[in-house]
Amino acid sequence: MGFTQDRSADLAGAIDPAKPTSVILLIGDGMDDSMITAARNYSVGAAGRLALDELPFSGAMTTYGLKVGAGPDYPIAYVSDSAPTASGWSTGKKTVDGRLSQGPSTAATVPGEDYETVLEKFEKAGKLTGDVSTAEITDATPAAAASHINARACQGPANMADCTAAKKSNGGKGSVAEQLVDSGVDVLLGGGAARFAQATDAGPTVLDYAKSTRNYAVATTAAELDAVTSVATKPVLGLFSSANMTRKYAKLEAKAGGATTPDGTCAAQDRGTQPTLQAMTEKAITLLDNPNGFFLQVEGASVDKAEHERDICGAIGELEELDLAVKSALAYQKTHPDTLVIVTGDHAHSTQIVPDDFGGSMTATVTAFDGDPMTVAYSSSYAGTPPQQATHTGAQIRVAAIGPQAANVTGVIDQTDLFATMLGRTPST
Template sequence: MKRLSIPTLAAGAAAALAVGVVAATAVPMGFTQDRSADLAKQINPAKPKSVILLIGDGMDDSMITAARNYSVGAAGRLALDELPFTGAMTTYGLKVGAGPDYPIAYVSDSAPTASGWSTGKKTVDGRISQGPSAADNVAGTDYETVLEKYKLMGKLTGDVSTAEITDATPAAAASHINARACQDPTVMTACPSAKKSAGGLGSIAEQLVDNKVDVLLGGGSNRYAKLLEDGSETVLSYAQTKKGYRSVATASELDAITSLSGGPVLGLFSPSHMTRKYAPRVAVNGGTADTGACVEQSRGTQPTLASMTDKAIDLLDNPNGFFLQVEGASVDKAEHERDICGAIGELEELDQAVKTALDYQNAHPDTLVIVTGDHAHSTQIVMDNYGGSATATVTTVDGDPMTVAYSSSYAGTPPQQATHTGAQIRVAAIGPQAANVTGVIDQTDLFGTMLGRTPSTLPTSGPTVTVTASPTTQPTTPAPTTAPADKPAIWLAAPKKVSRGAETWLAVTVGDATEVTVRIKQGKDTTKKELSATGGSFKLPQLRKGAVQVKVTATGPGGRSTLTRTLTVR
């Protein structure tokens, strides 16, 4: 996608809504200009029309720093550093128990953390968008997810991952089960009540297609090659014949899909998790012998995460909006294996997907983009090979060695895998209600923000500033006691393309105005609408194919402002 330049709006305190403001650039080292006004212009309390949530599994600040150092240098900035609003996010979960007050689990796995932002509620390790209970094998209450709520609103939905699409994080978006291991009909031992034969929703693989997610892209073809409980057909065949899915298995096959008019899309590009960008460099006691740059490896016909993200956005883009979750899954998986190159490459891939999302948001400012992780991990940047129980060194783009250590471990497969930690992680956002991620929040708070909280009213003037009298001589000409009024600021949320005959609503938000008028012009035909002084929503009239001009005029004490947008009816 080509990044478009969107002009900023009129200045003024109310201009903080700023639908249409270009994404803030990453803050350079040693910046000198105050950034308050720029950040104020990014604040938009309106509810988002669309949401793109990008997850780096296991992506905490240590891993972001390691990838930044390697990819763009210590003084450089990644695309995920560009989002204007940044905060910290807690990720704790719960433990099974008698309830209703469940013990706290300070270190969680990907199932409860992904369920946290998906449902707005805490749960226990291994559980997918389902509440806690007395024991791991006892099902809890199913919690409705953001994706499911968007679907009920009539919006399109997508779920993309570099893991098996049935893995914990993508599963939490659109399935409900008591154990994350129950990914296909042949591995349901831990989830007896979830079997369809027992009246349940079935395995994760079945639930994802039963939920009719419009775009499902990732690994895990082996899961869909398994037979249903009754042995009648494979899960893939069931998805195709019963649910109308079109299946693709290569990057070129995905490229050939140009719309959802032929049905939803199920892309399964590898038997299990997708191949990582870089060949492994696994930390060992005493440090790795290879300390140079990471080595890229062949990924065959698999698409990149950025290309899957780009295709998903293209397919989901529509006047009514959409929800899309994108996961760079093997940041975490490589960290478990103490594979620093694998983790860096996966984070680089996620960063390219972030660029793709920002390109779209730049042209569609009514879209909320959030970038975060699910939990912290054990990767640490250390001084030398004695900084941890196992270390590895890579040479960064700066040309300098960077040594990382992994000190937490457990007896797993392979033995002594590195583990999750309970530290808070980064969350960043741009777009409508993005300011809600600032400060320290919990990952369950993302649920309300993605659905859209009740918009708040921004102040119409700046804060009162108290100035201490200066001992120097005062100027002979006094400063004015009243600042001149700002011209009205206008924000118009509207799609670029409109389907002929479809019911289409546009939304206008205005600050510092007393009168607001909208004129919709196509050829010689003009429709005029009067809105309140703060704007409002209105439905487009029936229009012919072709260009349509929407012009908003706002008049207030500071003068008159206009905003014109051209839409295309197709």
């Protein structure tokens, strides 16, 4: 058990103060230390190691946000949603719940100042860019990379109730879907086809607009994605699901008195023609790989979505899929050492690993890789019918990295610190 060698020389050898040429940022939405541990226990055992465990530099990252107010000093929100957290690393600045790469303001419906994102800065530097998620590609995490809007709900032109100023017909930048294709991200892969089937204010659907005005090639199945071999002349928009993509495992929902599956293991479910997150990540890397460098954000989105539903199998499966994407990113980094790879979450979540005899609260038990039972319980108010969703929590979360300037994730950092690290800090040596 454990490791036998002093790691000092290995760590010294892994320090690279150069600015990164390329950056791959892999996010598990809601992936905190508790969920990583639960997935490790289930998938490889308590003493096993995930790919994301193996990055040489690691630290703790704070994820707090702001609340709307009169400003200029806004109240602190000790628990945040996925919009301000993704905006944090995307722009280097804090903002309020629901907001995408825009500053705080007096109310949720009042737009803040647009903040330029890492992805946009890479674009300006003439580098290629990619944005990949298992959620709707217009969901908060991927949206923050390349759109600016006061309310995350405004994903398509038919969803603009809280964002009237942003409507294109009002002279705004449009919905998240419109902004993503306007930004010209070279590789956009995920779910959310229904948003792109909505009519723009000008008439055609967002998808038609993406194809005819923004020159996007469109893929809707794993096979169609496989067939894409270059983004040199056309960026690619992959929409593999109407809404969020299908999770690896069927749901196991915690309930009062305890839930489990017939044999204690999570059941794989049919994902039809959808590509896996690893397949999307490998394709994105292949398409973006170029001597000038690229920025790629990859999200395992439904760790969070399953946790909200108290679905331990859904969350574990999504984390397993993200871990395979990490494995692919690390393989690329090994042959392209000028690439910085960062793996982290956006905020902590509800799942707690609890004793087997935990009792009354909503729990589920699975048989872990070691062959022994692991029980989880969920933070929740349990109020209402049905009980409210399990909620985000405010703990700092793990961040890990390898490659140029990866040392900047050690100790305790804030997620806004990733912004300068991904853009490349002035080398210290």
